[in-house]
Amino acid sequence: MFDRIAGPYDLMNSVMTAGLHHRWRQRAADLARVGPGSRALDVATGTGDLAIELASRGAEVVGSDFSEGMLDVARGKAPQLHWEHGNALALSYEDDSFDAATVGFGARNFSDLARGLQEMARVVRPGGRVVVLEITTPQNPPLSTFFSLWFDRVVPVLGRLGGESEAYTYLPSSVKRFPAPRELAALLHGAGLRDVRWILTAGGIIALHSGTVA
Numbered sequence: 001m002f003d004r005i006a007g008p009y010d011l012m013n014s015v016m017t018a019g020l021h022h023r024w025r026q027r028a029a030d031l032a033r034v035g036p037g038s039r040a041l042d043v044a045t046g047t048g049d050l051a052i053e054l055a056s057r058g059a060e061v062v063g064s065d066f067s068e069g070m071l072d073v074a075r076g077k078a079p080q081l082h083w084e085h086g087n088a089l090a091l092s093y094e095d096d097s098f099d100a101a102t103v104g105f106g107a108r109n110f111s112d113l114a115r116g117l118q119e120m121a122r123v124v125r126p127g128g129r130v131v132v133l134e135i136t137t138p139q140n141p142p143l144s145t146f147f148s149l150w151f152d153r154v155v156p157v158l159g160r161l162g163g164e165s166e167a168y169t170y171l172p173s174s175v176k177r178f179p180a181p182r183e184l185a186a187l188l189h190g191a192g193l194r195d196v197r198w199i200l201t202a203g204g205i206i207a208l209h210s211g212t213v214a
C-alpha cells in the first residue's frame, strides 16, 4: 500500500494538514536534541521529511523504511542522506548506535507497537532521545466533532480523488485504534525510556511524545 501511495504522498500530506506537518516535524526534531556530531535514526521514514529536518540540524541521519517506493521519493529529495530498507520491528542496527531515534506518523502502522518502540530504544545510547510524532484522537468537542467529520468523511473522499481509496480509508481506522497519549507514554516507559513527556498541538489532534533512554 505504501509503495502505491508514495508518488502523491507528500502532496496529500500538505493538503490534509494545510501544510502544518512541516511545523510538527520541526518540533519533533527539536525534541530529538541532535546537532553536529550526533547520529539520528528516523524509522518508518517514508518520503523522508522528518529525516531531512533532523539533518538540517547538522546530525548524520539514517532514514529507514520497508517501502522501497517511499524510499525512492526520499532519495530523490535528499540523495546525500543514508536511506536504508529496514523493518522497524527488527532493526538491523547494534545496540546504542544512535543519539536519537524518531518516528513520524509511522508508529500507528506498526503491527506490534510495543516491539517497535523497544527497537527504537534499543538502538539509542543511554541518555539519547526517542521521539514519536503521531495523530491522536481529541476527546472533547468541538475538536472531536471536527476530527470525526474530517477523518471519517473528508479524508476518504480526498483519497478517492487521489485514486487511493483503500489507503485513505485505512488512515482513519489506524488513528482510531492507536493508543491515547497517556497509554502511549506508558508503552514508551515500558520500552525503557525515562522522563517521558508529551505535547498536544493542533487543537489536540497531534501528539509529540519524547523520552530519554535510561
Ligand SMILES: C[S@@+](CC[C@H](N)C(=O)[O-])C[C@H]1O[C@@H](n2cnc3c(N)ncnc32)[C@H](O)[C@@H]1O
Pocket: 002, 043, 044, 045, 046, 047, 048, 049, 050, 064, 065, 066, 067, 070, 086, 087, 088, 089, 103, 104, 105, 106, 109, 110, 111
Ligand atoms: C504514513 S507513512 C509516514 C512516513 C513519514 N515518516 C512521514 O512522517 O510522513 C508510514 C510509513 O511507515 C512505514 N512503515 C510502516 N510499518 C513499518 C515497519 N514495520 N517497518 C518499516 N517501515 C514501516 C511505511 O512504509 C510508510 O512509509
